[in-house]
Amino acid sequence: MRMAQLSDESGVSVASIKFYLREGLLAPGEKTGATQSSYDDSHVSRLRLIRALIEAGGLTLQTARTVLAAIDDSEMPINDVLGQAQKALPELPTEPSAASLDRIRSLMRTQGWRTWHTNPGIPQAAGVLDAYDRIGRDDMIAVLEPFAAAADLIAEADLDLVAASRDRAQMAETVVVGTVLGDRLLAALRRIAQESVSHTRYSEHPLHDEGTEPHA
Amino acid sequence: MRMAQLSDESGVSVASIKFYLREGLLAPGEKTGATQSSYDDSHVSRLRLIRALIEAGGLTLQTARTVLAAIDDSEMPINDVLGQAQKALPELPTEPSAASLDRIRSLMRTQGWRTWHTNPGIPQAAGVLDAYDRIGRDDMIAVLEPFAAAADLIAEADLDLVAASRDRAQMAETVVVGTVLGDRLLAALRRIAQESVSHTRYSEHPLHDEGTEPHA
Numbered sequence: 009m010r011m012a013q014l015s016d017e018s019g020v021s022v023a024s025i026k027f028y029l030r031e032g033l034l035a036p037g038e039k040t041g042a043t044q045s046s047y048d049d050s051h052v053s054r055l056r057l058i059r060a061l062i063e064a065g066g067l068t069l070q071t072a073r074t075v076l077a078a079i080d081d082s083e084m085p086i087n088d089v090l091g092q093a094q095k096a097l098p099e100l101p102t103e104p105s106a107a108s109l110d111r112i113r114s115l116m117r118t119q120g121w122r123t124w125h126t127n128p129g130i131p132q133a134a135g136v137l138d139a140y141d142r143i144g145r146d147d148m149i150a151v152l153e154p155f156a157a158a159a160d161l162i163a164e165a166d167l168d169l170v171a172a173s174r175d176r177a178q179m180a181e182t183v184v185v186g187t188v189l190g191d192r193l194l195a196a197l198r199r200i201a202q203e204s205v206s207h208t209r210y211s212e213h214p215l216h217d218e219g220t221e222p223h224a
Numbered sequence: 225m226r227m228a229q230l231s232d233e234s235g236v237s238v239a240s241i242k243f244y245l246r247e248g249l250l251a252p253g254e255k256t257g258a259t260q261s262s263y264d265d266s267h268v269s270r271l272r273l274i275r276a277l278i279e280a281g282g283l284t285l286q287t288a289r290t291v292l293a294a295i296d297d298s299e300m301p302i303n304d305v306l307g308q309a310q311k312a313l314p315e316l317p318t319e320p321s322a323a324s325l326d327r328i329r330s331l332m333r334t335q336g337w338r339t340w341h342t343n344p345g346i347p348q349a350a351g352v353l354d355a356y357d358r359i360g361r362d363d364m365i366a367v368l369e370p371f372a373a374a375a376d377l378i379a380e381a382d383l384d385l386v387a388a389s390r391d392r393a394q395m396a397e398t399v400v401v402g403t404v405l406g407d408r409l410l411a412a413l414r415r416i417a418q419e420s421v422s423h424t425r426y427s428e429h430p431l432h433d434e435g436t437e438p439h440a
Contacts (some may be wrong), residue, residue: 056359070429076300090418121420122424127418132415139276144269147388151409155377159371159416162370162417165418181359192351198382200337200343204335204336220244
């Protein structure tokens with residue numbers, strides 16, 4: 009197909025397709041003339057994946073490039089693909105403190121969690137504890153253990169999905185998409201559950217006075 | 225204290241303090257001369273909170289302004305503060321489909337979750353299902369139920385922390401900081417748990433061949 013049709017099929021504008029081609033996120037089509045190329049279904053799928061990662065997943069172009077390269081590298085062990093996808097986390101403003109890193113390591117021992125020192129979640133989690141501490145709210149670390157129990161349920165579901173993938177290519181896609189979009193899905197479900205729990209606990213005092221009905 | 229000392233105490237640069245004053249995120253100090261003002265501990269605390277929300281929590285200036293205003297409005301019911309903090313979610317690229325919204329509502333019934341129609345998590349979660357669907361991976365909705373069970377644990381911990389707050393001002397801060405930084409903490413713990421679960425499941429095939437030892 010021509011580029012115009014590729015744009016229609018994928019829902020990605022021609023300008024963006026040209027940009028992704030230039031940036032190397034999308035493989036070139038087959039040359040059919042001096043200024044024309046032909047594209048196929050693999051280009052449509054790839055554009056949809058790029059769109060999912062960048063638009064729905066909120067990845068930067070740079071991070072999208074890294075995780076797409078991990079998907080494409082069929083020699084890369086699946087756990088290294090997971091390692092790449094895991095790095096799709098916001099940058100920390102400062103190095104985490106030793107005290108917070110110790111607190112996370114102690115949590116890991118309690119949970120029976122074993123990872124390599126390089127796991128990007130360790131400094132990220134410690135950075136959040138530092139932020140609680142800096143605003144004088146170290147009482148907020150009370151959420152650590154219940155959040156860790158929840159993270160266990162989540163990780164089991166994540167790995168179940170990876171195990172159910174039909175081949176290496178799909179497994180890599182599952183790891184990347186599951187990690188990136190999963191964060192967003194979880195944040196969304198957390199908001200629904202928060203309101204529901206709040207409603208259950210404080211039902212004698214209605215939470216809202218709009219005329220709308222709560223969802224049953 | 226003068227602005228230079230406020231900067232030292234809070235760890236926020238003078239240029240940023242001036243910016244937050246101009247933008248109305250920080251209340252003006254007490255005028256002590258034509259070009260000088262005096263600041264107190266409340267300014268230090270406020271700057272630390274702004275920093276936590278923007279730097280560690282990744283909020284935009286606009287969202288930070290909204291949630292700070294919710295904290296400041298002592299007349300605002302705590303559940304409305306929660307509603308404001310809940311909106312701190314990335315923007316959706318497109319409207320979610322009716323099919324995905326139905327899927328989330330069905331999940332809510334299964335979970336016994338009751339919320340108002342306006343809960344921002346509902347379209348967000350549906351948007352992620354749409355993204356799975358657009359890349360031909362509707363099999364990935366298999367994570368919905370385990371993620372929802374995890375969201376329940378998380379929301380109970382969130383509301384426990386709110387209930388333990390000593391007064392309305394601290395409660396509002398807990399709601400805002402807990403919601404915003406909690407997303408990041410959870411994403412971090414999920415990455416640690418993912419690697420640990422992967423290690424446990426595939427321990428016959430070592431995940432990495434670096435010389436580092438896994439954390440015990």
